[in-house]
Structure formats: C-alpha cells, structure tokens
Amino acid sequence: MTTEEKHHTLLRAARDVADDLAADAIARDQAGRPPIDEKARLREAGLLAALTPPGPGGGTDWRTGCAVIRDIAAADSSVGEMLARHFVHTWSGRFYAGHHRATALEEESLREQWLWTGAVRALAPDEGGHAPDLILRRRNTGYVLHGRRPVETAVTVADQIAVDAVCATTGDILVVRIAPGARGVTVDTAPDRLGQRVAGAGSLILDRVAVAPERLLGRRPHDEESAAPFTTLAEPALRLALCHVGLGIMEGALTEARDLSRRGRGHRRPGEDPDLLLTYGELASAAQTATAVVHRATAAMARALDPGSPLDAEEPATVTSLVGTAETVTAKAALEITARVLELADAPGLDRFWRNARVLTAHHPATRRLRSIGEHYLNASHRAVAAAFH
Incomplete structure (x- = not known):
C-alpha cells in the first residue's frame, strides 16, 4: 500500500x-x-x-x-x-x-495500542514562586512521585499519562509516564464541566507512586533558552493540535445549523432570506479564514517535526509564532460561530458546540499571546514568542 x-x-x-x-x-x-x-x-x-x-x-x-x-x-x-x-x-x-x-x-x-494523555507544563520557570505541585524523590534506583495535577482528558481511561515533576534532590524537571491504575494513583473526576464533558477530565492525586527508571522519559529544561530546539516544539504542537479541534467544532456547528435551516427548523426560513444568507456567509468566511491560518501553521510544524529536516535555533520561534496566531484566530472564530448558530436554529443539543468551544479556549486568553507575538514581530525576540505559551 x-x-x-x-x-x-x-x-x-x-x-x-x-x-x-x-x-x-x-x-x-x-x-x-x-x-x-x-x-x-x-x-x-x-x-x-x-x-x-x-x-x-x-x-x-x-x-x-x-x-x-x-x-x-x-x-x-x-x-x-x-x-x-x-x-x-x-x-x-x-x-x-x-x-x-x-x-x-x-x-x-x-x-x-495505548491511549496517551498528559499534563506537561510549558517551558518556563515558576513565575509565581509557588512550590511545585508534583515532586519526585529518589528511592533505590528509581523515584517516588507525590502531588496533584489536573489532566484535561482521559484521566481514568488512559494507558499512559505523561507529567513533569521537580526532583527534590537536584531541582531538575523530569518528564515521567505513569498509569492511572498504578498503586498510589487516585483520580478526582470532573463530570459536571460546562463543556467537553466526555473528554474525561479530572485530577491525578499521586501518593508515593513508584516511578521505575524505564518510566523516566527525560529532562524538561527550565526554560526555552536551555532547551534543545526540538524540545521547544512540544507545547506549540499540543496547542496546534487543539486548534484542529477548534476547527472541528466550527465545522460541526455550521453543518448542524445549516441542515436545520435547510429543513426549515431554523428561526428563519431558508431560501432567499438575505439576512440569513449574509449570516451564513459571514460565519463560513470566518471558518475558512481560521482554517487557512491553521493550515499554514500545520505545514510549518510538519516541516519542523520531520526528522529528515535539520532544525536550527530560529525555526522553532517562527513555528511558535504561527501557532500562536492560529490559536488566537481559531479561538475567536470558534466562539463567534458557535454563539451565532444559536440565533439561526433552535434545536436540542446545538448549544453543546458553544459550551465545548468555551471550555477548550478558556485557559488560554489571547492578550498575553498577542503581546508576545507582537514583540517577536517588532523586536525578533525568541524569548517573547515562547512566552506566548506559558
């Protein structure tokens, strides 16, 4: 094949x-x-x-x-x-x-055929000065892991969960993988979320969880300046994959609203209604614009992730800037489209698209990201663009 x-x-x-x-x-x-x-x-x-x-x-x-x-x-x-x-x-x-x-x-x-999930933080020091939420302590040839960490998906059903934790002895930030069913692992689920209700979100509670050497993935640098170029792509790759989830939400919302309008179940009858046509034109254009921006970032990320292509120190900053732009445009379009389709049709379940878009985008407000992108554009600051994902 x-x-x-x-x-x-x-x-x-x-x-x-x-x-x-x-x-x-x-x-x-x-x-x-x-x-x-x-x-x-x-x-x-x-x-x-x-x-x-x-x-x-x-x-x-x-x-x-x-x-x-x-x-x-x-x-x-x-x-x-x-x-x-x-x-x-x-x-x-x-x-x-x-x-x-x-x-x-x-x-x-x-x-x-493992299902993976995780909660590895972006490359940045703890700016608030708070104690780390996950701590590794040496024990014999391995470690024990303590603490609590929210996980956005599959917290009870994943086969592998990747998290980062601070080594109490060295201060290094280490990335490890654990299994939800391991001894000392309990889960506090979040069944009553506003949206993304079937994603399986919750929090891991880790009490002296044994981490064998083979479950240690590697060291996560404290910041992007000390990280290998490829490692700095981890957080932008995740954000970009979630942009594609946002595109899917837009597509699903528009398709369902369009089908309802065609069947005459919308607030306004289909056909020649100029206001209805204008609204669908605006929403379809917003979705197509977001798609174009995300596809450009996707092409850049694909080149950066290709093991056959050399990755220099400049490229991750460029890719990250494109991903930040894609995330900003997608979040705005998803929230607008999913809210406005509720004006076009009245049907059970149509509100789930807005609820899902709201939860997907809530944790990453655009203001700081736009400032970081602006500083990168104006001053060519790599540190600034990396800060967009902290």
Whole structure:
C-alpha cells in the first residue's frame, strides 16, 4: 500500500468513526460519563495505533494526524480533544528522550495500542514562586512521585499519562509516564464541566507512586533558552493540535445549523432570506479564514517535526509564532460561530458546540499571546514568542 493509499484509508476510518460518534453525540454529552466506550471505538478503528509518530512500523505524519483529529472533533469535540492530546503525547519520547528510548517506546505504544494523555507544563520557570505541585524523590534506583495535577482528558481511561515533576534532590524537571491504575494513583473526576464533558477530565492525586527508571522519559529544561530546539516544539504542537479541534467544532456547528435551516427548523426560513444568507456567509468566511491560518501553521510544524529536516535555533520561534496566531484566530472564530448558530436554529443539543468551544479556549486568553507575538514581530525576540505559551 502506498503512502497516499494509507492516507486515504486512515481518513476513511476516521470518517466512519465520526459518523458513529455523531449518531449519539447529544446523548453522550448529556450523560457526561468517562470515555470508556469512546476509547474502545478509537481503538477498534485502529486510530490509537495510527496516531503515533511516523516510523518504519507505522504511525502517521503530522498533517494527516491533524486531519483525523479535525474529522473526529466535528462529530464530537470531546473525543477530538482526547485524540489530539493522545497524538501529541505519543511524541513525548522524541521531545524528551534519546532516539533509542523513543523508538522502543513508540514501538510498544503502537503494539499495545495505548491511549496517551498528559499534563506537561510549558517551558518556563515558576513565575509565581509557588512550590511545585508534583515532586519526585529518589528511592533505590528509581523515584517516588507525590502531588496533584489536573489532566484535561482521559484521566481514568488512559494507558499512559505523561507529567513533569521537580526532583527534590537536584531541582531538575523530569518528564515521567505513569498509569492511572498504578498503586498510589487516585483520580478526582470532573463530570459536571460546562463543556467537553466526555473528554474525561479530572485530577491525578499521586501518593508515593513508584516511578521505575524505564518510566523516566527525560529532562524538561527550565526554560526555552536551555532547551534543545526540538524540545521547544512540544507545547506549540499540543496547542496546534487543539486548534484542529477548534476547527472541528466550527465545522460541526455550521453543518448542524445549516441542515436545520435547510429543513426549515431554523428561526428563519431558508431560501432567499438575505439576512440569513449574509449570516451564513459571514460565519463560513470566518471558518475558512481560521482554517487557512491553521493550515499554514500545520505545514510549518510538519516541516519542523520531520526528522529528515535539520532544525536550527530560529525555526522553532517562527513555528511558535504561527501557532500562536492560529490559536488566537481559531479561538475567536470558534466562539463567534458557535454563539451565532444559536440565533439561526433552535434545536436540542446545538448549544453543546458553544459550551465545548468555551471550555477548550478558556485557559488560554489571547492578550498575553498577542503581546508576545507582537514583540517577536517588532523586536525578533525568541524569548517573547515562547512566552506566548506559558
């Protein structure tokens, strides 16, 4: 099978899963249960194994992986976010570990069809001066892990959870992987969220959790100046994957509202209503603009992640700036589109798109990000653009 044939086969599988998810999306959103069934659907379709870094044994290139995420998110953005975070965290070995360890980990992940999630912070010192929330203490040849950390997806159903923690002895920030069912791990779920209710969000509570040496992925530098260029792509890659979730939310909201309007279930009748046509024109244009901006950032990220392309110190800053712009444009468009479709149609469940967009974008306000992008543009400051994701 050629690369192009594999690409089309994967996208067909994703669309089949998306159709399946769309059929009961409203009921599952209302129930807000842990994504046990959703994980099974992704695994059975081969998407968990497919959305891993590309290699001789399988995996998917960055652009195709993002296209799959977008298709799934259009049907159910909670599952889209879960798959987005899975895809990015399967790259953890490449971001933080050496080549040999990363290859072995990816092969095992593909073979076992693991579902990944995580909560690794951006490259930045603790500006507030607060004590670290996760601490590693040495014990024999490994560590024990203590603390509490919120996780946005799959906190009860993931097979691997990547987190960073401070070593109490050296002060190094180490990235480790743990399993939700490990001894000393408990989970405080968040079933009553405003949106993204099926993503499986919650908090990990870690009480003397043993971390064997093979579960140590590597060191996370304190800031971008001491990080390898490839490592600095970890946080922008995650934010960009979530932009594709945002695109999926827009697509899902517009498609559902359009179908309702065509069937005459909207507040205004379809046909020649100039106000209705104007509104759909404005919303479709906003979605297309966001899509173009995200695709440009996606192409740049794909080049940066390509192991065959040398990565210099300048490129991550450029990629990060493009991702910051994409995140800003996507968040604004998603919130506008999902709010305005409620004016066009009145149907049960249509509000879930706005709720999901609101939760997806709430943690990353645009003001600081825009200032950082502006400083990078005006003064060519790499430190400033990296600060956009702190």
